[in-house]
Amino acid sequence: xxxxxxxxxxxxxxxxxxxxxxxxxxxxxxxxxxxxxxxxxxxxxxxxxxxxxxxxxxxxxxxxxxxxxxxxxxxxxxxxxxxxxxxxxxxxxxxxxxxxxxxxxxxxxxxxxxxxxxxxxxxxxxxxxxxxxxxxxxxxxxxxxxxxxxxxxxx
Numbered sequence: 001x002x003x004x005x006x007x008x009x010x011x012x013x014x015x016x017x018x019x020x021x022x023x024x025x026x027x028x029x030x031x032x033x034x035x036x037x038x039x040x041x042x043x044x045x046x047x048x049x050x051x052x053x054x055x056x057x058x059x060x061x062x063x064x065x066x067x068x069x070x071x072x073x074x075x076x077x078x079x080x081x082x083x084x085x086x087x088x089x090x091x092x093x094x095x096x097x098x099x100x101x102x103x104x105x106x107x108x109x110x111x112x113x114x115x116x117x118x119x120x121x122x123x124x125x126x127x128x129x130x131x132x133x134x135x136x137x138x139x140x141x142x143x144x145x146x147x148x149x150x151x152x153x154x155x
Contacts, residue, residue, distance in 0.1 A: 002119055004052055011095065018088060018096040022053040025101055026063035027145030028075045030108035030125055035142060037132065038070055038115065039122040046132045048141060050101075059102045067106065071123040072116040075106035081145040082152040086137075105145040 010019060026049040028036035037046045051066035053059055060077035067075045082103040090096045113123035126132065134142070144152050 002117065004054060006055055007052070016094040016096055018098060021097055021099050022059070023050060023086075023099040023101045024053055024059050024063040024066060025050045025103040025141050025145075026067045026075065026106050027081070027103065027142055028067055028071075028073060028106040028108055029078075029146070033128050034125040035128060035131070035146075036067070036071060036073060036075075036108070036113055037124060037126055037134070038113075038120040041115075041119055041121050044121075045138070046134050047138045048145075053102075060104055063102075063104045063106060068111075069117050070115070070119055071111070071113040073111035073113050073123075074109040076109055078105045078107050080151045081105050081147070082141070084152075084154055101141075103141045103145055 007019070028049065030036070036049065038049055039046050049063070049067045049070050051062060051070070053062040063077060064075060067073050080102060084101055086099045086101055088096065088098045113125065115121055115123050128146070131142075
């Protein structure tokens with residue numbers, strides 16, 4: 001997975017110590033009955049587009065940027081669906097992190113999905129009633145993005 005330059009600079013100072021980072025999950029919906037999913041190169045899991053928010057970047061802008069970078073799809077944010085903290089994680093190289101994740105529902109504008117930046121091996125639209133297997137966590141993010149109403153906070 002591509003590591004943002006600002007994290008590489010931080011890691012040069014703090015080594016493998018845990019970093020508190022902000023992330024975004026972009027659930028892109030087309031025609032109200034298809035969702036964009038990418039297949040991660042590192043785990044093989046199908047997920048919505050996810051990414052790290054750059055310092056000073058607006059979260060919704062980060063989501064749109066990640067969708068374009070990872071799947072070559074243009075999408076616009078419709079609403080914040082949830083804010084939650086992910087469990088602490090340790091990467092294969094020993095780096096530790098914990099994320100505040102902001103889940104947004106995005107509306108498809110244009111583009112044909114494909115793995116555009118090497119972080120994923122596939123990108124495709126799936127009917128909401130025929131999603132590939134996704135983790136319970138990612139399924140919850142999709143569910144919250146598709147629900148109407150106010151954003152959810154916490155789990």
